[in-house]
Amino acid sequence: MRAAIEVEHLTKRFGSVTAIDDLSFTVREGAVTGFLGPNGAGKTTTLRIILGLASPTSGTVRVQGVPYAQLAEPARVVGASLERAGFHPGRSGRNHLRALCAMARLPMSRVDEVLELVDLAGPAADRRVGGYSLGMRQRLHLAAALLGDPAILVLDEPANGLDPQGIRWLRDTLRGLAREGRTVLVSSHVLAEVAQTADDVVVIARGRLVDQGPVDRVGSPEPExxxxxxxxxxxxxxxxxxxxxxxxxxxxxxxxxxxxxxxxxxxxxxxxxxxxxxxxxxxxxxxxxxxxxxxxxxxxxx
Ligand SMILES: Nc1ncnc2c1ncn2[C@@H]1O[C@H](COP(=O)(O)OP(=O)(O)OP(=O)(O)O)[C@@H](O)[C@H]1O
Ligand SMILES: [Mg+2]
CATH class of the missing domain: 3.30.70 (Alpha-Beta Plaits)
Incomplete structure (x- = not known):
């Protein structure tokens, strides 16, 4: 097994708050890993550190064997969607993706490809993002993450706000991405949501590792x-x-x-x-x- 992401002894403090406490886990290449924990467990903080958006108090994170900052073409290695990433409400979905493409120096042809992938092609792509439903925004987030055709996807609570059909769609999409050999790290505070999608799960609470392993073992208890x-x-x-x-x-x-x-x-x-x-x-x-x-x-x- 090759590790796509390795988190080792990660600790992050915000003043007196220890958000992440000596956390270690690995994310298997080509698998969907559910990153689970209740609200405030430290999921977003961990993902931000993996993506080089925040620095750890101590510990290390490696993506394909090196710190994120040392990746030669990060947009092509890791695609991410984080909860606080905002959209300019006056821009259309398509223009939002065009701007991201230009920033990451990716070919503009990717815009239509990813719109297609997330089922946002058609008139919806040219409407203002300000008028998008939560589910459409989640699709746009995923489209943005896919722009660089990355080997690794890091998605923070992509199922939030999706209706049952949307969740089914997300599940199928993530499984499809893994079938193509991509690595998916997807956070959630709802185990059931991830259980049918993930190969592996990493469970944290209060910044600490609670359990990690194949979802069949962690998510399927022995009969009581x-x-x-x-x-x-x-x-x-x-x-x-x-x-x-x-x-x-x-x-x-x-x-x-x-x-x-x-x-x-x-x-x-x-x-x-x-x-x-x-x-x-x-x-x-x-x-x-x-x-x-x-x-x-x-x-x-x-
Ligand atoms: N910038 C910050 N400054 C201070 N405290 C922070 C900051 N970011 C996160 N925290 C704290 O760190 C802890 C972990 O927060 P984090 O957002 O990583 O949790 P989470 O698992 O993503 O929760 P949720 O399910 O609600 O999204 C919380 O106690 C939070 O208040
Ligand atoms: Mg969070």
Whole structure:
């Protein structure tokens, strides 16, 4: 695995506020990495430092092996969209992109190409940005990030303000960019939003790393319990059998909540007892719960 971005022991203080606290993580080349944390966790600050827009108090960041400032053609290596980047409201989307193209000395032909890529081609591109919806602005941000045809995309909360169709579109677009071999680092404060898009996730809270790894591991918790339904006479026998197999049983009217043993164990106990099951399923925490637990745990430790 090659790292597109390496963050090592990054710390950033604003006066007495420690926004980033000894944060280390890597972003895999050619993958979509979700950068997750609740409000104020330090996501934007970290992205700004990666992009050379802010300097760290200590620690290092490398993009393709070198600090951002040492990239020969940064616009062609990293495309970014940050939350506070503004648009001139009187300019059209197309003119905004033209201005950026000129500044970065990129060919003007890219303007139409990226408008097409983000579904803003047509009359919308020539309307004043001041009249754009939040979703259109997000598309324009992404278009701007794509201008240099960069190998790496750094996107700060690009899903903010998008409706469900917009989020689906963003997801498909980001997956498509990764399929082309690009690296995508995308921040969000909503785990569920990123879970279906990302290959890897980096979770931070209060400026510290909470967890990082493949989204399947971080975002899909182990089952917490097995729920089983059956007629009442069978349930009593099943409960006893599960308990003697080492499971914990919570008894309810018409159903049991079993912990400490696998669903298969419960199913086999039912078969051995001749109990007809009406339902058998695993109970898992929702992604939202996992995320809240991860980030609250860190908060309590801090
Ligand atoms: N320029 C600044 N001056 C002082 N404090 C700052 C500055 N920028 C960020 N902070 C503080 O650093 C911490 C991290 O902020 P940051 O914007 O990076 O969080 P975030 O994860 O992007 O949050 P959000 O989800 O709300 O965008 C916050 O406590 C914030 O108040
Ligand atoms: Mg932010």
């Amino acid at each position: 319990a097995v729920i089983v339904r059956a007629a009442d006479d069978g349930l009593a026998r099943l409960a006893a059998a599960v308990e003697s197999a080492g499971g914990g049983v919570e008894r309810h009217e018409g159903w049991l909540r079993v912990t400490g043993v696998a669903a298969a164990t419960v199913g086999e106990a039912a078969l051995a007892q001749g109990v007809a099951l009406h339902a058998l399923y695993e109970q898992r925490a929702s992604l939202e719960e996992v995320f809240l637990r991860l980030t609250e745990g860190e908060g309590a430790a801090a």
